[in-house]
Amino acid sequence: MSLLFPIYFAGALAIGLPILFHLIRRQPKGNVHFSSLMFLRPTPPRLTRRSRLDNWPLLLCRALALLLLAAAFTRPFFRSAASTELAAPGKRVVIAIDTSASMKRSGVWEDAINAVNELVAELSSNDEIAIVAFDQTPEVLFRFEQSRVTSTDRAALIQSSIEGLAPTWKSTDLGTVIPFCAELASTYESEESESVRDLPASLILVSDMQSGSGIEKLQSFAWPESLRLEVRQITAKETSNAWAQVLSHPADASDRQPSDVEEMSGNSLSAGSRRGEAATDHIRVRVSNSESSDRSRFDVAWVGADNALMNEQSVQVLPGQSQIIRMPRPENAAVSIRVSGDEVDFDNDRYFVDAVAKEYELLLLENEPEQIDPRDSLAYYIDRVPLGDERRSVTVNHSDLSFDAAIDVNRTALVVVVDPIDDASMQQLQTYAESGGTVLFVVTAANAQWQRTAATALASPDLQVTEAKVNDYAMLSNINFRHPLFSAMADPQFNDFTKVRFWSCRALEGIDDEVEVLASFDNEAPAVLQRSVGRGRVVVMAAGWQPNESQLALSTKFIPLMFNLVEMGVSAKDDIRSYFTGEQIDVATTGSTTIVRPSGEVSEIESDDELWTVDEPGIYQRTVDGVDDAFAVNLAESESLLEPIDISLLERFGINLADWTPKEVKLADERQMRDIELESNQKLWQWLLIGSMMFLGGELLLVRRQT
Numbered sequence: 001m002s003l004l005f006p007i008y009f010a011g012a013l014a015i016g017l018p019i020l021f022h023l024i025r026r027q028p029k030g031n032v033h034f035s036s037l038m039f040l041r042p043t044p045p046r047l048t049r050r051s052r053l054d055n056w057p058l059l060l061c062r063a064l065a066l067l068l069l070a071a072a073f074t075r076p077f078f079r080s081a082a083s084t085e086l087a088a089p090g091k092r093v094v095i096a097i098d099t100s101a102s103m104k105r106s107g108v109w110e111d112a113i114n115a116v117n118e119l120v121a122e123l124s125s126n127d128e129i130a131i132v133a134f135d136q137t138p139e140v141l142f143r144f145e146q147s148r149v150t151s152t153d154r155a156a157l158i159q160s161s162i163e164g165l166a167p168t169w170k171s172t173d174l175g176t177v178i179p180f181c182a183e184l185a186s187t188y189e190s191e192e193s194e195s196v197r198d199l200p201a202s203l204i205l206v207s208d209m210q211s212g213s214g215i216e217k218l219q220s221f222a223w224p225e226s227l228r229l230e231v232r233q234i235t236a237k238e239t240s241n242a243w244a245q246v247l248s249h250p251a252d253a254s255d256r257q258p259s260d261v262e263e264m265s266g267n268s269l270s271a272g273s274r275r276g277e278a279a280t281d282h283i284r285v286r287v288s289n290s291e292s293s294d295r296s297r298f299d300v301a302w303v304g305a306d307n308a309l310m311n312e313q314s315v316q317v318l319p320g321q322s323q324i325i326r327m328p329r330p331e332n333a334a335v336s337i338r339v340s341g342d343e344v345d346f347d348n349d350r351y352f353v354d355a356v357a358k359e360y361e362l363l364l365l366e367n368e369p370e371q372i373d374p375r376d377s378l379a380y381y382i383d384r385v386p387l388g389d390e391r392r393s394v395t396v397n398h399s400d401l402s403f404d405a406a407i408d409v410n411r412t413a414l415v416v417v418v419d420p421i422d423d424a425s426m427q428q429l430q431t432y433a434e435s436g437g438t439v440l441f442v443v444t445a446a447n448a449q450w451q452r453t454a455a456t457a458l459a460s461p462d463l464q465v466t467e468a469k470v471n472d473y474a475m476l477s478n479i480n481f482r483h484p485l486f487s488a489m490a491d492p493q494f495n496d497f498t499k500v501r502f503w504s505c506r507a508l509e510g511i512d513d514e515v516e517v518l519a520s521f522d523n524e525a526p527a528v529l530q531r532s533v534g535r536g537r538v539v540v541m542a543a544g545w546q547p548n549e550s551q552l553a554l555s556t557k558f559i560p561l562m563f564n565l566v567e568m569g570v571s572a573k574d575d576i577r578s579y580f581t582g583e584q585i586d587v588a589t590t591g592s593t594t595i596v597r598p599s600g601e602v603s604e605i606e607s608d609d610e611l612w613t614v615d616e617p618g619i620y621q622r623t624v625d626g627v628d629d630a631f632a633v634n635l636a637e638s639e640s641l642l643e644p645i646d647i648s649l650l651e652r653f654g655i656n657l658a659d660w661t662p663k664e665v666k667l668a669d670e671r672q673m674r675d676i677e678l679e680s681n682q683k684l685w686q687w688l689l690i691g692s693m694m695f696l697g698g699e700l701l702l703v704r705r706q707t
Contacts, residue, residue: 002077002078002079002675003074003075003076006074007074010070057702058699058702058703058706061695061696061702062695062699064691064692065692065695065696065699066692068688068689068691068695069688069689069692071685071688072685072686072688072689072692073685075679075684075685076679076684076685076688077675077678077679077682077684078678078682078684079675079678090124090126090127090128090199091126091127091128091199091200091201091202092127092128092129092144092185092188092199092200092201092202093119093123093127093128093130093185093201093202093203093204094129094130094132094181094184094185094201094202094203094204095119095120095129095130095131095132095204095206096132096133096134096138096177096178096181096203096204096205096206096207097112097116097131097133097134097162097165097206098112098134098135098172098206098207099133099134099135099165099166099168100134100135100136100167100168100170100171100172100639101135101167101168101169101170101347101581101635101639102167102172102208102212102639102642103207103208103234104167104346105208105236105238105344105346105642106238107236107237108208108234108236109166109167111235112206112207112234113162113165115206115232115234116131116162116206119204119206119232120155127147127199128144128147128148128188128199129142129144129158130142130143130144130147130184130185130188131158131161131162132177132180132181132184133162133165134172134173134177134180134181135168135170135171135172135173135582136170136172136173136176136582137173137176137177138176138177138180138181140184141161141162141165142157142158142161142162144188168581168582168615169581169582169615169617169635170581170615170636171212171214171580171581171582171635171636171638172207172210172212172213172214172638172639173214173217174207174217174218175213175214175215175216175217175218175221176214176217178203178205178218178229178655179218179221181203181205182203182221182223182224182227182229185201185202185203185224185227186201186224186226186227200226200228201224201226201227201228202227202228202230202658203227203228203229203230204229204230204231204232205229205230205231205232206232206234207231207232207234208233208234208235208236208642208644209231209233209644209645209647210639210641210642210643210644210645211641211642211643211644211645212636212637212638212639212641212642213645215645215649215650215653218650218653218655219653221653221654222654223653223654223655223656225656227656228656228657228658229650229655229656229657229658230658231647231650231657233644233647235644236642238343238344238642239290239292239294239343240289240292240293240294240342240343240344241289241290241293241342241343241344241347241640241642242287242288242289242290242293242295242298242317242339242341242342242348243287243339243347243348243350243637243640244285244286244287244288244300244337244338244339244350245285245286245288245350245637246283246284246337246352247283247284247285247286247324281328281329282326282327282328282329283326283327284324284325284326285300285324285326285327285337286322286323286324286325287315287317287322287324287325287339288317288321288322288323288640289317289318289319289320289321289322290319290320290640290641290642291319291320291643292319292642292643293319293342294319295341295342295343296316296317296318296319297314297315297316297341298314298315298316298339298341298342299312299313299314299315299339299340299341300312300313300314300315300325300327300337300338300339301313301337301338301340302327302330302334302336302337302338303334303335303336303337303349304330304333304334304335305333305335309338310331310334311327311328311330313325313327329354334352335351335352335618335619336349336350336351336352336632337349337350337352338350344642346635347635347639347640349617350634351578351617351618351619351632351634352578352632353578353619353630353631353632358392358393359392359393359395359411360392360394360395360411360412360413360566360570361394361395361396361397361411361412361413362382362387362394362395362396362397362413362414362415362416362566363397363399363407363412363414363415363416364379364382364396364397364398364399364416365399365400365401365415365416365417365418365419365421365425366378366379366398366399366400366401366417366419367400367401367419368400375547376546376547376548377546378416378418378442378444378544378545378546379396379398379418380546381545381546381553381558382396382416382562383396385559385562385563386559387413387562387563387566392413392570394413394566401417401419401420401421401422401425402424402425406428406431406432407428407431407432407437409432409435409436409437409536412432412437412569413438413566413570414437414438414439414440414565414566414569415432415437415438415439415440416440417439417440417441417442417453418442418444418544419444420447420449420450420452420453421453423456426453426456426457429457429538430533432536433533433534433537433538434533434534434535434536435534435535435536436534436535436536436569437536437569438536438537438538438539438565438568438569439537439538439539440539440540440541441453441454441457441538441539441540441541442541442543443465443506443540443542444544444549445506446465446467446506446507447465450465451463451464451465454508454540457531457538457540458511458512458529458531458538458540459512459514459515459531460510460512460515462510463508463510463511464509465506465507465508466506466507467504467506467507468504468505468506468507468521468523468525468542469523470502470503470505470523473501473502473503474501474502474505474521474523475497475498475500475501475521475522476497476500476502476519476520476521476522476527477519477520477521477522478517478520479495479497479518480516480517480518480519481495483518483530484564484567484568485518485528485530485561485564485565485568486518486519486561486564487564488560488563488564489557489560497557499551500550500551500552500555500557501550501551502543502549502550502552503548503549503550504543504549504550505521505525505527505542505543505549505550506525506543507525507542508525508526508529508540508542511526511529512531514531514532515529515530516529516530516531516532517529518530521542525542526542527541527542527543528540528541528542529542536569537568539565545558578631578632578633579631579633579634580633580634580635580636581614581616581617581633581634581635581636582613582614583613583614583633584611584612584613585611585612585613585614585631587605587611587612587624592604592605592606593605593622593623593624594622594623595612595620595621595622595623596620596621596622597616597618597620598617598618598619598620598633614633616633617634617635618632618633619631619632619633620632620633
């Protein structure tokens with residue numbers, strides 16, 4: 001028997017009252033009168049026996065009545081053997097384990113495995129479970145179908161599925177992983193009964209939840225209403241972390257800021273030459289320090305192939321800030337740049353492979369130039385744009401519109417067409433674009449020749465080109481800043497195009513649906529259009545950039561736009577010298593390719609394979625058709641952002657977080673509710689009250705009989 005409110009059993013102490021009353025000595029019932037007591041000597045009564053209980057039946061009735069009354073207030077009930085342990089309803093659980101590089105910190109991975117083992121041990125035989133390991137991409141290790149075995153076999157299968165699991169060198173992408181796991185948990189359909197198919201679903205995330213996890217992608221994901229997310233956040237002991245990034249590395253084009261290019265608009269030639277000279281003897285390195293760091297002094301040095309340090313220097317970086325330093329280019333071959341002095345060492349090395357600049361050309365197709373002011377021509381401004389950098393040099397070559405030889409796609413970075421061309425030349429450009437080239441058509445007039453050329457370039461036979469009506473001037477609007485042409489200017493401090501005004505422009509109507517509009521004028525006419533052609537693209541501008549037509553050539557936007565056009569044409573042709581772990585590299589070739597990993601493992605790649613994934617940082621040696629070269633693979637910088645995020649941020653993306661009440665408290669609450677239900681069904685307190693009333697009635701009868 002169990003008691004719902006055992007505290008009320010303290011009322012049973014009231015049975016002492018009848019006992020006390022029975023022990024009190026009573027006065028004689030009758031009085032005997034004497035004539036005089038003056039001649040008697042006072043003698044106190046002498047006790048011959050101790051106090052004793054009289055009238056046992058009456059005492060028992062009173063005591064039992066009080067005892068039963070107290071027991072009724074405790075609300076007793078019988079708990080059967082089947083209901084002794086709480087039989088929790090089944091549920092569907094997905095446990096996602098973070099295996100990214102940040103989990104390599106001391107003690108973090110061990111704590112994560114312990115957390116997974118605890119979660120598995122807490123599950124009942126009615127639960128369905130799936131195990132997912134993730135870094136950039138998720139991998140299902142244990143599926144729901146395997147949960148329908150006995151609990152003993154299931155525990156062994158789970159242990160075997162995670163045995164040998166270890167952190168990788170890849171970055172974390174929660175924006176991809178959480179939607180995958182949510183879909184897995186909420187859309188799985190069991191072949192069992194309806195009760196099994198309708199199990200409540202939950203997702204348990206075992207991760208350090210570092211701030212570089214990429215949770216911003218979750219904004220576009222519709223979270224299932226019935227799914228709950230529980231986060232088991234693993235905390236590391238280390239608080240200071242510093243890392244470096246080579247900004248002047250040839251492959252790090254993404255680190256180039258628009259301001260680095262825009263500052264050339266005043267004196268582009270001298271600025272470009274100064275930058276080229278500076279790049280020959282120094283390399284810009286950015287050293288960053290974590291926000292939670294308790295250190296600010298670090299050492300930076302080049303590391304040679306023999307692990308020897310070169311050109312070591314000290315740098316002070318405050319917590320949460322970055323410092324850019326200029327490292328002298330090492331005389332001997334260096335394989336990485338190393339930061340030391342912090343507590344976390346998995347991201348201290350940034351591998352580096354120097355590259356030899358390649359030569360490209362920009363081909364400008366135009367008619368024989370008329371005797372006009374050179375400043376009113378399109379070619380005048382292209383000739384003065386510094387299109388080269390450390391990994392390439394770009395020269396501008398002028399040509400007339402008639403050419404027979406095929407354009408070398410491996411040498412020509414960009415073709416700019418500023419006058420209408422014939423069908424034969426258009427076919428050559430079509431072949432060039434299909435091979436991966438970029439062609440820019442600048443529609444400088446609204447006539448039949450340009451209409452035919454633009455219609456062929458955009459594969460839009462119904463295209464109509466007319467002169468647009470412009471009130472005073474037109475401006476660009478609806479710019480697609482996700483496109484590579486404008487992505488470098490997506491930051492709010494660079495995306496203001498209101499100062500770029502167009503005095504005249506063309507209106508293009510009847511565009512095919514497959515043509516993408518990258519920017520429009522404020523009169524809703526398309527300004528910049530793109531059509532994908534094979535591996536390349538055709539870009540059409542509906543206005544020129546010369547001063548008599550617009551302010552584009554004299555603005556700070558012209559150089560970045562031309563630079564990005566060239567970048568779009570050569571990015572696939574450059575020998576990229578740096579990748580991130582988890583990235584896939586293009587190994588498509590007509591011959592054989594051999595890649596030697598940093599660990600010394602050799603991989604032979606067949607000619608029909610196109611992509612190969614790099615999965616560890618270091619220097620890779622590659623041999624393609626007998627030609628040897630090398631490239632570096634580095635850890636993504638986002639993986640160095642180790643400050644844990646606030647879990648409540650996930651609620652802003654519509655994610656339903658699970659109740660944070662400890663399991664022991666939840667079980668106690670559920671057990672209490674079950675006990676209340678059992679007691680309300682049995683209602684033993686009513687019988688106890690009836691028994692108490694019966695004993696009180698018997699007590700009354702005994703009293704009346706004695707009196």
